[in-house]
Amino acid sequence: MRWWFTLPLRFRSLLRRGAVERELDDELQYHLERQIEQNIIRGLDPEEARFAALRSLDGLTQRKEECRDARRVNLLADFARDLRYGLRMLRLNPVFTAVALLTLAIGIGANTAVFSVVNSVLLKPLPYPNAEELVGVRQTAPGAAGLANFADNLRLSPSMYFTYAEQNHTFQALGVWFPGTVPVTGLAEPEQARSVWVSDGTLEALGVQPEIGRWLSRADQTTGAPETLMLGYGYWQRRFGGDRSVIGRGIMVESRPREIVGVMPQGFRFVNADADLILPVRFDRSKLILANFAYQGIARLKPGVTIKEASADVARMVPIWMNSWSNGPGTNPRVYETWRIAPALRPLKQEVIGNIGGVLWVVMGTIGVVMLIACANVANLLLVRAEARQQELAIRAALGAGWGRIARELLVESGLLGLLGGALGVGLAYEGLRLLVSIGPTNLPRLSEISLDGRVLAFTVLLSLLSSLLFGLIPAVKYAGPRTSAALRSAGRTSSASRERHRTRNILVVAQVAMALVLLVSAGLMIRTFLALRTVEPGFTHAEHLQTMRISIPPSLIAEKLRVTRMQNDISDKLAAIPGVSSVGFASGLPMEGIEPDWDAVVAEGQSYAADEIPPLRLFKNVSPGFFKTAGTRMVAGRELTWTDVYGSRPVAMVSENLARELWGAPPAAVGKRIREFRQWFEVIGVVQDVRENGVHEKAPAIVYWPTMVGDTYFGQVRTVTFVVRSDRTGTEGFLNQIRQAVWSVNPSLPLASVRTMRDIYDGSLARTSFTLVMLGIAGGMALLLGLVGIYGVISYAVSQRRREIGIRLALGAQQGELMRMFVRHGFVLVGIGVAIGLVAAIGLMQLMKSLLFGISPLDPLTYAAVPVVLVAAAVLASYLPARRAAAVDPVEALKAE
């Protein structure tokens, strides 16, 4: 009911301001007149009566203002006026406005860009229905000796998949999958398509319905049923022009026809892989063993089930799995008890994001600090402005403007600055993100999902307003305060500046320097990390001169083992014949290439293991003759493999240096010794230098190098290999053409995949570090620049304010050099304090970066010594420039000017 009275009043106050104002005047006038009359009756003379009446009201103007406040009209009307006023002030000071806006636009733009990456990559749910129910089914096996990456991520074996899928109580659906590439022929040029092999339960868990057609079903998994597959949206568009009649058509995969049964919709990504083809895995249940831990697990939790409950469920099923299957007659399933297999389920999102989360938060933090420094700079500018207007503000305060009123006006002005800067910043961020997506750092997951959405814009507005408040409040508190008389007095022309007036700005500069130091230290640590990584010997040389490509020969094309090897040998010979090629080799996978590793337990002759003990696992690689020579991997002892060894099916092998040391004490001692995986013994003919298989930041694993074709071992032979070609002509279009022609002259239906140089692979393994380095470098650079601008501003303002004092000192005989040093000293002291505070903060904060560092401690003495030196030197320079102007002051002029 109250609105019945209040609403018309509000409107009236708003729309008929004149009338309302007049009424207020009339009302108070009436009061005054009556009071005067009364006073006269009491015997005061008219003049006194008037004064007494005014006094009784305690200041007519203030009271009117309070009445207006009571009516709330002020809020809106004042706001409009403040806005106009603010805009005018900004227009009147174009240089100030430009500098402030640019600072803010860069700061807010950088923050918006980084936040939209954080938002898209880390915060937004994965693009699956009820994505929070999805988990990656991972396991740990701390007892599995040998492979480090095994201990913290033991994949699922097919038998585990069946046990878990059939016996669980907590999953709606559970499946296994693995990514890879398969050759597709008959469409255009033969190509190596990105594929994902999935078991039943995988698509059900992800829950994304096909665009057309159907999902792969359990029937597609059974041996003997027609061979089928699904297409990814992009591949469907590229190869079939989005034709909806593809369902039911055939496509040649690995030289065998497969029927297309469905197409996944646009934007569908398989966890972290872009899949062209989705193919059903086929497990022959009757032949499954315990081992073959090669598959990634994915599951959808039943509603309301927590990850902890699901983990407990899996833990319950591990013994069931061990009892239900066997590795074959004569083997003991209990050996896996020593592996201590335990579930390590985690949200699927984490699986997708990987280890980039830490990096992004560090970058977000640093860029936030840059924003703080930018705010400090703008606050500094505003302080100078407010100082210049101090007298005006003081007079207005004396005339009855309340503290809130003046503060509001200053805040509206800074709010305007913030929002305008924010708008510009969004533009910058938009461009920056487009650039980022077009560069497409390979190690950034969910890149295609990055966009400026509502949440990002809300963040930007909030950031703009918060920073406006931050840099606007400092001058508002300082100058809108009730210190009228002091301000009026000290703003007089004849007094020199008080210490008080500089304190706030000094504090701001100290804070800026401290923050800049922290950022520079973090950038410095990343540089040191990068350099440390570059000095690590990766196990190959001159990566830029190594052209690599992956070629697969499917059984449907060539069935016989020996002929596969002959064909690979032919390709090598043809490649070696290209002008400018010095040597050629191939292997099951290159270092750092990220090919799914092969591994198993290896026994050295003369060693014995208990029945319930599995010998340590070793990484397996199959290599061709000449591979190490081509890659530039040093032979430490013995000799490299020859084609005679391969075709003669000689039981020979090579080992890595660290494995030789572990088993036989010294590399030369390894030559002639024998090892075995199953029954057959292989003679060690050579020892090669350690290779950083998993990237330079990871320890070199122990590796056994088998010949590319091995007589009768379980793994047999490698049909998909990566060729390496050493030549000075790598990367040129002509060279790549010659390579393609050479391969197709052997067989025209062989696709070449992942054509790149070893350098690309190497850089890819450093991508996370270089990404962090670049981001922190940019942040550190911005911080340094803004910090220097801050110091420069403070010193140069101090000089301009103290011209008079300088003039007096000079007139009294002070030396110019001495005066200059006085100002430089001022800058030096500020920076010194800032550096000291910054060092303490850095020591604490750098612990957060520990996981991103390599080869150095978070307290790296060199960085902590160098950064302050650089910062202090730059700061002294920044204060020297304005200080020179102090020395150039002409005393006569300075004193006359007053």
Next chain:
Amino acid sequence: MKPSALVQGTLDLLILKILALEPLNGWAISQRLKQVSGDVLQVSDGSLYPALHKLEQGGWVTAEWKPSENNRRAKFYSLTRVGRQELKKEAANWERLSVAITQVVKLKEA
């Protein structure tokens, strides 16, 4: 502390109570306040008007321009229905508060 300092928020109550008797203009309200409280409550004329405007804005009182007792136009305030309810509520509150305070003040030292 001045003994007569007006307890925060009680000015509204006093105004509402005075207006409950009859519609009055600002000047008259200030005179009435001084009369009834016998100069104990020194309500500053200055704070009276903002309070009145606040009450009007809140819908508790309504105003109209009428000729005053000396035939000049003045702004007369009167209580609205919600204002009456508010007065009842505030008066009851005050009652409780003053009883409570009186009891505390009268506590005898043991």
